[in-house]
Amino acid sequence: MRNLQIECSASFTGEEPYSMAITVLEAQSELGKTFNTSIPATEIYTNVLQYAANGVYRYSKSSKEFPNWIKPSKYFKRRVKKNLSGEEVLIKVKDKLKRMLSFQVKNLSDDNYPFSKNQFDIVFCRNILIYFSIEDKNKILKKLFSHLKIGGTLYLGHSENPQDLVNHVKRIGQNIFIKEKEIF
Numbered sequence: 240m241r242n243l244q245i246e247c248s249a250s251f252t253g254e255e256p257y258s259m260a261i262t263v264l265e266a267q268s269e270l271g272k273t274f275n276t277s278i279p280a281t282e283i284y285t286n287v288l289q290y291a292a293n294g295v296y297r298y299s300k301s302s303k304e305f306p307n308w309i310k311p312s313k314y315f316k317r318r319v320k321k322n323l324s325g326e327e328v329l330i331k332v333k334d335k336l337k338r339m340l341s342f343q344v345k346n347l348s349d350d351n352y353p354f355s356k357n358q359f360d361i362v363f364c365r366n367i368l369i370y371f372s373i374e375d376k377n378k379i380l381k382k383l384f385s386h387l388k389i390g391g392t393l394y395l396g397h398s399e400n401p402q403d404l405v406n407h408v409k410r411i412g413q414n415i416f417i418k419e420k421e422i423f
């Protein structure tokens with residue numbers, strides 16, 4: 240069975256890494272293949288990461304939280320909680336998603352990072368680099384890019400401006416980059 244390793248940095252309350260896990264499971268049934276998938280999610284704030292690890296979210300039918308190709312009952316348990324203002328619908332991620340994820344408190348700026356070179360097939364770092372100075376951003380990007388295997392892809396948020404990276408690596412979509420060779 241092929242291993243699939245996905246790093247999700249600055250994962251906030253977990254919507255992003257759980258979405259990745261759902262996408263992998265959907266792709267598996269589409270392709271008729273099974274991947275041995277591991278998605279380590281990192282985040283600087285312990286309480287935020289704890290929320291992600293719990294995997295319980297408020298659900299509102301009107302907010303179109305899921306794309307059409309996802310059947311929520313496949314991945315979430317529905318729970319109705321009664322409170323003073325009425326009823327609240329909560330959804331809890333099923334264990335098959337939880338098993339694919341792990342959570343670690345980590346600062347992106349930290350030199351002592353828990354992942355090694357060439358470990359990941361995919362790295363996500365979305366909607367956080369805009370808050371760093373150019374110098375720090377370049378440092379983080381080099382580190383994250385080094386985590387990728389050759390042929391792996393890095394996904395950044397749409398508004399990130401990874402100028403230094405653009406000059407060195409191949410871009411395959413808006414802020415999606417492929418590692419063709421070792422450069423950093």
Ligand SMILES: C[S@@+](CC[C@H](N)C(=O)[O-])C[C@H]1O[C@@H](n2cnc3c(N)ncnc32)[C@H](O)[C@@H]1O
Pocket residue numbers: 248249250251252255281282283284287345346347348364365366367396
């Ligand atoms: C705007 S949210 C983006 C969340 C998610 N990646 C997304 O696109 O939906 C930025 C996240 O980065 C986290 N964060 C802020 N500074 C960080 C740092 N130095 N290292 C790791 N995470 C950080 C914040 O706590 C927050 O959860």
